[in-house]
Amino acid sequence: MIAPAVDDLVATIRTLVECESPTADHAAVARSADVVTAVGEALLGAAPELIVLDGVTHLRWRLGDRTRVLVLAHHDTVWPLGTLERLPFAVAGGVLTGPGCFDMKAGLAMALHAIAGLDDRDGVTLLVTGDEEVGSPSSRGLIEDTARGARAALVLEASADGGALKLERKGVSLYEVVVDGLAAHAGLEPEKGVNATVELAHKVLAVAALADPAIGTSVTPTVAGSGSTTxxxxxxxxxxxxxxxRTAAEQQRVDAAMRALQPEVPGAHIEIRGGVNRPPLDAPASTALFARAQALAAALGLDDLPGVAVGGASDGNFTAGIGVPTLDGLGAVGGGAHAETEHVLVDELVPRTRLLQALLAELRRAPGEDAS
Structure with missing residues (x-):
């Protein structure tokens, strides 16, 4: 195996970061896909499949006849066009910054370089999606179809604090509660109206009460809107x-309670849209892979490799949800995801890429196959 040089990794990250790719802007995501394609072709010597679903551009490199190991990454970010002018790519004091560097263009660069340095790439598939940041609405089926039958899915999302791998992720459900009332003049005859804002207030409190912090279930009302004129x-x-x-049973409990909501204001009607978005990534899905990663890290002379449970979700929830062993958080070490403090520690790029390479080399081989 050939470990990448840190300067090459940094140069690739810069190329990716400097092509902005906010998820909602399909044209920007398509431009980013062109950049990822060019970088990937140069490193891997092969063109990807270009897959456009619901206007969103995804890329897939299948290296061999079948997928033994799936490497998952995404090239969309949360940052709007123009952010780069205010927060340009930079490296100073061993810290790399720029919109989307930590989540997760550094991880994508690491994946490309790790695969490029393998002695044999047969059996490795790299899938780069373009809508992860909004819940992967167009790519979920693609992810699950690509992962089926794989021995493992390795997710290049950024690490948790201190470089920890992400061994458990909560499941995510997303809803919109829509209230219909009846308009009337607020001064002349308010009694003839049905106040959707009042009904919304009742529902916000009812929904928030579905949370169970003792077992890690959060139910958070977020963006709200009501009315047209004062x-x-x-x-x-x-x-x-x-x-x-943390569990599918909890997701189903909350889902049933959401759908059982009834209006409090006479004449109001409510509609519940959405539902379960990502299943939980449970610890059993990652236990064996984490043990392998720890052993390989020790063999490479790397620092102890911790593992943690986190609240955020990723595309790894989908692969774990269909029974594929999944290890997440293999990407960059740093912090500040989705914040202006987003950053990557440059000194960790090569060690983490070497660890990914070692995992790929071991997992892509058939059981009992000699490493030589």
């Missing part, structure tokens, strides 16, 4: 709900 009884209101749960 002197009109609002005829429509809505709010979004973010649910995180």
């Amino acid at each position: 002197n009109t009884v609002p005829a429509r209101a809505s709010f979004a709900v973010d649910v995180r749960a």
Whole structure:
């Protein structure tokens, strides 16, 4: 195996970061896919499949006749176009910065370089999606179809604090609660209206009460809106709900409770949209792979490799959800995901890429096959 040089990794990250790719801008994501394709062709010597689903551009490199190991990455970010002008790519004092560097363009660069340095790439598939940051609405089926039958899925999302791998992730459910009322003049005849804002207030409190912090279930009302003018009884209101749960049973409990909600204001109607987005990534899905990673890290002379449970979700939830052993958080070490403090520790890039290479080399071989 050939370990990448740190300067080459940094140069690739810069190329990826300097092509902005906010998820909602399909044209920007397509431009980013062109950049990823060019970088990948140069490193891997092969063109990817270009897969456009619901306007979103995804890329897949199948290296061999079948997928033994799936490497998962995404090239979309949360940052709007123009962020790069205000927060340009930079490296100073061993810290790399720039929008999307930590989540997760550094991880994508690491994946490309790790695969490029393998002595044999047969059996490795790299899937780079373009809508992970909004829950992978177009790519979920693609991820699951690509992962089926694989021995392992390795997810290049950034590490947790201190470089820890992510052994458990909560499942995610996303809802929109829509309230329909009846408009009326707020001063002349408010009694003839059905106030959607008042009904929304009842529902926000009812939804928040579904949380169970003792077992790690959060139910969080988020973006809300109501009404059209200050002197009109609002005829429509809505709010979004973010649910995180450690088990599928908890997701189903909350889902059933959401769908059982009834209006409190006479004449109001409510509609519940959305549902379960990602299943939980349970510890058993990652236990064996984590043990392998720890052993390989020790053999490479790397620092102890910790593992943690986290609340955020990733595309690894999908692979674990269909029974594929999954190890997440193999990407960059740093911090500040989705924040202006986003950064990557340069000194950790090569060691983490070497660890990924070692995992790929071991997992892609058939059982009993000699490493030589």
